Amino acid sequence: MPIAFDLPTVWAFIIAFAIFAYVVMDGFDLGIGILFPTLKENERANAMNSIAPVWDGNETWLVLGGGGLMAAFPMAYGVVLSALYTPIIAMLLALIFRGVAFEFRWRDTGHRKYWDAAFTLGSVVATLAQGITLGGLLQGIVVHGRSYGGGWWDWLSPFSLLVGVALLCGYALLGATWLIMKSEGSLQVHCRRLAPWLGIATLSGMAAVSAATPFLSNAYYQRWFAWPQILFTAQVPLLVAIASVVFFVSLRRKATYLPFLVALGLFALGLIGLGISLYPYVVPRAITIWDAAAPTASLKFMLVGAAVMVPIILAYTGYAYWVFRGKTGSEGYH
Amino acid sequence: MFESFDATVLARLQFAFTVSFHFIFPSFTIGLASYLAVLEFLSLWTGRAVYLDLYKYWLKIFALVFGMGVVSGIVMSYQFGTNWSVFSDKVGSVIGPLMAYEVLTAFFLEAGFLGVMLFGMNRVGKTLHFAATLAVAVGTFISAFWILAANSWMHTPAGHALAPNGQFVPVDWLAIVFNPSFPYRLVHTVLAAYLTTALVVGGVGAWHLLGGRKTDGAKVMFSMAMGMITVVAPIQILAGDQHGLNTLEHQPAKVMAMEGHFQSHPDGAPLVLFGWPDMKSGKVLYDISIPKASSLILKHSFDAPLKGLDTVARSDWPPVPIVFWSFRIMVGLGMAMLLLAAWSLLARVRRQLYDWTWLHRLALVMGPAGFVAVIAGWVTTEVGRQPFTVYGLLRTVDSVSPLQAPAVASSLLAFIAVYFIVFGAGIGYILKLMAHAPNRGEPAPKPLSPAAGRAAGKA
Numbered sequence: 001m002p003i004a005f006d007l008p009t010v011w012a013f014i015i016a017f018a019i020f021a022y023v024v025m026d027g028f029d030l031g032i033g034i035l036f037p038t039l040k041e042n043e044r045a046n047a048m049n050s051i052a053p054v055w056d057g058n059e060t061w062l063v064l065g066g067g068g069l070m071a072a073f074p075m076a077y078g079v080v081l082s083a084l085y086t087p088i089i090a091m092l093l094a095l096i097f098r099g100v101a102f103e104f105r106w107r108d109t110g111h112r113k114y115w116d117a118a119f120t121l122g123s124v125v126a127t128l129a130q131g132i133t134l135g136g137l138l139q140g141i142v143v144h145g146r147s148y149g150g151g152w153w154d155w156l157s158p159f160s161l162l163v164g165v166a167l168l169c170g171y172a173l174l175g176a177t178w179l180i181m182k183s184e185g186s187l188q189v190h191c192r193r194l195a196p197w198l199g200i201a202t203l204s205g206m207a208a209v210s211a212a213t214p215f216l217s218n219a220y221y222q223r224w225f226a227w228p229q230i231l232f233t234a235q236v237p238l239l240v241a242i243a244s245v246v247f248f249v250s251l252r253r254k255a256t257y258l259p260f261l262v263a264l265g266l267f268a269l270g271l272i273g274l275g276i277s278l279y280p281y282v283v284p285r286a287i288t289i290w291d292a293a294a295p296t297a298s299l300k301f302m303l304v305g306a307a308v309m310v311p312i313i314l315a316y317t318g319y320a321y322w323v324f325r326g327k328t329g330s331e332g333y334h
Numbered sequence: 335m336f337e338s339f340d341a342t343v344l345a346r347l348q349f350a351f352t353v354s355f356h357f358i359f360p361s362f363t364i365g366l367a368s369y370l371a372v373l374e375f376l377s378l379w380t381g382r383a384v385y386l387d388l389y390k391y392w393l394k395i396f397a398l399v400f401g402m403g404v405v406s407g408i409v410m411s412y413q414f415g416t417n418w419s420v421f422s423d424k425v426g427s428v429i430g431p432l433m434a435y436e437v438l439t440a441f442f443l444e445a446g447f448l449g450v451m452l453f454g455m456n457r458v459g460k461t462l463h464f465a466a467t468l469a470v471a472v473g474t475f476i477s478a479f480w481i482l483a484a485n486s487w488m489h490t491p492a493g494h495a496l497a498p499n500g501q502f503v504p505v506d507w508l509a510i511v512f513n514p515s516f517p518y519r520l521v522h523t524v525l526a527a528y529l530t531t532a533l534v535v536g537g538v539g540a541w542h543l544l545g546g547r548k549t550d551g552a553k554v555m556f557s558m559a560m561g562m563i564t565v566v567a568p569i570q571i572l573a574g575d576q577h578g579l580n581t582l583e584h585q586p587a588k589v590m591a592m593e594g595h596f597q598s599h600p601d602g603a604p605l606v607l608f609g610w611p612d613m614k615s616g617k618v619l620y621d622i623s624i625p626k627a628s629s630l631i632l633k634h635s636f637d638a639p640l641k642g643l644d645t646v647a648r649s650d651w652p653p654v655p656i657v658f659w660s661f662r663i664m665v666g667l668g669m670a671m672l673l674l675a676a677w678s679l680l681a682r683v684r685r686q687l688y689d690w691t692w693l694h695r696l697a698l699v700m701g702p703a704g705f706v707a708v709i710a711g712w713v714t715t716e717v718g719r720q721p722f723t724v725y726g727l728l729r730t731v732d733s734v735s736p737l738q739a740p741a742v743a744s745s746l747l748a749f750i751a752v753y754f755i756v757f758g759a760g761i762g763y764i765l766k767l768m769a770h771a772p773n774r775g776e777p778a779p780k781p782l783s784p785a786a787g788r789a790a791g792k793a
Contacts, residue, residue: 053449056404060445064437066411071434074426074501078419082735085416089745092409093752099405100756103398107763144736146423146499152741294427295503302431309438316446323450323457 007300008293011072012279014306018068020271022061023130024174024264029055031175033098033123034168035194036116043187044116050182050328052102057317059095071302075146076282076292083141083148084133084155091129098122124168131167135160135209138277139216143286159212166205170267173198177260184327192251195259199247202263206240206270213277219285220277236273240266342734344742345417348749350716352409354709355753359403361708364478364524365531366396367471369558370451374464383774384550391551391772392535395764397452402760404445406753417742421723421733425502428494428510429484436480444473478524486516488724489715490584502724514584518577519715525570526711529671530704532562536674537701540694542771551772553688560678560687560697567675571668575631581715582632585725587646588718591657593628594618595642602626603640608662611654616644618658652720660713667707674700 029051039047051058070077081088101119105112136155143149176191176198183191214221224233243265250258280288293299370392377385411433414422422430450458450466458466493509494502504510539556542549582589590596594606596616605628609621629638643651674696681687719725723733 053453056401056448057442057445059404059408060437060441063408063411063441064434066408066415067430067433067437070411070414070422070426071430074430075423077415077426077430078422078735081412081415081422082417082419082737085735085737085741085745088412088416089748092412093748095408096405096752096756100401100760103401104759104763107398107766108759147419147736149736152738294430295497295501297504297507298427298431301504301507302434305431305435305438309442313438313442313446317442320446320449323454 007296007303008072008289009280010303011068011293011299012282012289014310015065015068015072016271016275018061018065020268022058022065023271024267025058025061026055027171027267028174028178028260029058030098030123030127031171031173032179033119033175034127034172035175035179035191036120036123038194039187039190043183043190046183046187046328047179048102048105048119050179053324054321055099055102057320059099068302072294072299073282073289073292074294076287076289079141079143079146079148079283079287080137083150084136085152087129087132087136087155091126091133094122094125094129096122098126123171127168127171128164131164132156132160134167134274135163138163138213138274138284140284141286143283159216162205162212163209166202166209169198169201169205170263170270173202173263174260174267177263181257181260182328192254195251196248199244199251199263202266203240203244206266210237210273217285223277233276236269236276240269243269341737341739341742342731344739344746345734345737346730348417348742348746349413350713351746351753352406352413352749354712355757356403356406356410357708357712358705359399359406360474360477361527361530361705362399362534363396363403364474364527365529366392366399366534367467367474368528369531369535370396371464371467371471372558374467378460378464384554387551387772387774387776388555390776391767393452395767398760398764398767400444400448402757406757409749417735417737418723418733419735421728424500424728424733425488425724428502428504429487431504432480432484432487432511436477436484440473440477440480444470444477447473475524478527479520482520482523483511483513483516486519487511487513489513489519489719490515491724491727502727515577515580518573518580521573522570522577522711525566525573526704526708529563529566529570530708532559532566533671533697533700533704534702535559536563536697537699538768540697540701541768543688544691544694544698545771547771548688549771549773551774551776555772556694556697557682557687560675560682563671564675564679567668567671571672574665574668579632581718585718586641587643587650587652588657588715589632590641590643590646591652591654591718592661592714593632593640594621594654594658595628595640596654597644598640598642599629600639602637603628603632603642605631611658613651613654650721652718657714657718660710660717663710664707664714667703667710670700670703671707 032047032051036044036047066077069080097118099122101115101122105115105119108115132155135157139157139159141148141150142154173195176195179191180188180195214224224230243262247259247262247266250262278284280290282289282292370389373385373389373392376382377389414426447466447469450463451470454466455463487510490513491502492513493504493506495505497503535555536559539552539559542552543556578589578592591611593603594609594611595603596611596618602625604623604625606618607622607624609618609623611618626636629640630636632638632640643654677693677696678687681690681693687693721730722728723730
């Protein structure tokens with residue numbers, strides 16, 4: 001495996017970064033949606049206020065992930081999205097319900113319970129769909145020529161459903177730990193009570209997906225267990241184990257920030273694990289990043305934009321978070 | 335109900351439905367963001383309370399419209415891959431980077447500062463808050479720039495080469511971005527967004543003036559809107575004419591369909607005002623025409639020859655009746671806007687702007703006209719590009735994903751159901767907000783919470 005510093009690799013990392021940014025940032029938004037039914041009205045308002053100013057920016061990383069994939073790896077973008085048509089469309093529709101609920105629940109108190117249900121259902125379906133999409137990709141996609149060659153239910157399998165459920169637990173964990181940071185009083189107490197259980201569920205999900213992945217194909221098995229790279233790959237589960245210990249200790253000590261940061265760390269390790277399984281393939285065992293890459297002229301043109309803009313974006317996104325720092329209360333903002 | 339459709343037709347219906355619905359929102363937010371920036375600037379500059387009241391009034395509406403624009407827009411950015419995967423594979427290297435630039439330079443800017451704009455009024459200084467509003471307004475414009483560059487390239491492709499594997503590859507980025515139809519389309523579309531917003535603002539103002547709620551806010555918004563329409567409507571008609579001439583040069587078949595010119599006219603083509611274009615017989619039935627007027631408009635001479643669709647291969651014809659009629663709807667509404675502009679100018683000169691009931695009635699009826707015109711214009715240009723996705727180079731039938739028809743039929747039905755429920759509710763809430771007149775001391779989106787206020791106070 002050549003580790004050349006070439007443009008497709010650079011772009012693979014940029015898109016991986018965009019996807020990671022999306023997953024962790026919208027992850028806690030969606031997680032709050034998943035936890036919504038367990039909250040009382042004033043806690044709901046509080047929870048929603050903590051993400052209302054930032055959710056839109058968080059979701060933009062999803063557009064960058066999709067748009068970047070189209071621009072940098074157009075063939076993969078077409079193959080993957082048409083192969084995973086049903087979960088992708090379900091995710092888009094679910095994100096509509098989730099997104100409008102932020103405004104609508106304040107505009108229409110008479111139907112608030114319906115928009116709250118839409119918020120939860122949208123968050124749950126979007127999360128499941130994202131997990132199923134990932135699972136469907138990992139288990140492999142039939143490619144004919146430069147297009148998808150399978151049917152419209154190929155994505156459905158116990159494995160893809162397992163990834164969906166694991167992600168549901170993971171996002172709920174991000175949401176709960178985010179709220180531990182951003183809230184006080186009963187909401188914080190509630191989230192502190194949920195967090196250990198969500199931690200256990202997330203770690204079990206990660207373990208189950210990790211255990212199942214090597215059996216999807218011999219290539220994954222080789223990737224993880226062949227000598228000598230096992231010396232490197234073994235670090236990932238080791239770090240996950242360390243992170244889990246830190247997580248539970250931090251909860252026991254009633255830390256405010258650490259549980260969320262460790263949850264982010266778990267997602268980062270999950271992404272590294274995915275990278276180990278997939279690289280350099282975009283579609284496992286079928287399309288590498290070099291097969292799918294756009295011409296150099298496209299990758300260079302965009303790299304200039306990304307190199308200039310991404311730091312600026314991170315700076316003003318940071319500023320927006322800083323403006324709304326601290327604990328949020330429950331007063332409606334309209 | 336979809337048995338007779340193949341997957342391509344269904345994918346086209348789905349794209350047309352989702353993009354038409356989506357386009358309603360940005361065509362409003364592009365103008366409204368600029369209007370909010372102007373209002374906040376005037377509020378800072380003059381210190382008059384009415385501008386701040388209007389700012390807060392329209393900000394609440396902006397929040398709703400923008401939210402719906404975002405969620406319906408994400409659908410568009412993924413639909414290229416889900417339903418048009420072959421198109422994405424072939425042209426992704428050319429238009430993908432333009433869309434990536436849109437995300438990097440516009441979407442993040444808008445989303446990043448929207449939170450500050452909506453909820454930060456009591457958390458950041460006045461000037462900084464104005465800067466956030468300005469950032470959102472500039473973001474909407476940058477977004478229009480990139481997406482229209484990508485769209486225009488599909489109409490008038492330039493600056494690319496064809497690779498052996500069938501992909502379009504970029505050769506000259508300046509030529510790709512500033513392709514021949516782009517400057518015209520950008521001006522025409524952005525002006526349309528400004529007009530659309532001005533018509534909505536004017537319609538809301540007129541509604542309150544008609545209802546006897548002659549508050550300062552209602553008067554100022556009506557006056558500003560009518561002023562905007564008076565300036566922009568005539569410019570827009572000129573810009574549209576230039577855009578049409580540009581289309582005649584680069585996409586003549588589209589203009590032939592718009593004009594209903596099936597036959598060539600070697601010595602002066604008639605302007606068909608109305609009629610029914612019949613593609614089978616290649617004639618406009620029941621037509622009412624002005625002899626030689628089309629040549630006058632398009633070639634600035636009565637006797638200039640104009641070619642008809644008889645010079646174009648039958649397989650390359652766009653669906654003529656759709657293009658013909660959507661064009662007439664757009665132009666007709668444009669003329670109605672010009673009438674409103676002239677009438678409001680007369681009322682202003684006669685100092686009857688706030689008292690002329692029939693003017694207010696027209697302004698009210700014209701409130702949604704911008705949306706109809708924008709969609710009609712969009713249908714004209716997009717259907718006029720058919721049967722190609724990349725004009726002259728890539729056919730629509732060769733662009734579609736290899737999906738089974740039931741998959742697309744299901745998703746289309748789901749989109750229709752969800753859009754009507756969700757956006758129907760959203761539009762209802764917007765109308766509810768509009769139904770009350772802007773008052774002195776208009777409530778703003780409040781600070782997030784007492785706790786949040788404390789945190790800001792500490793800084």
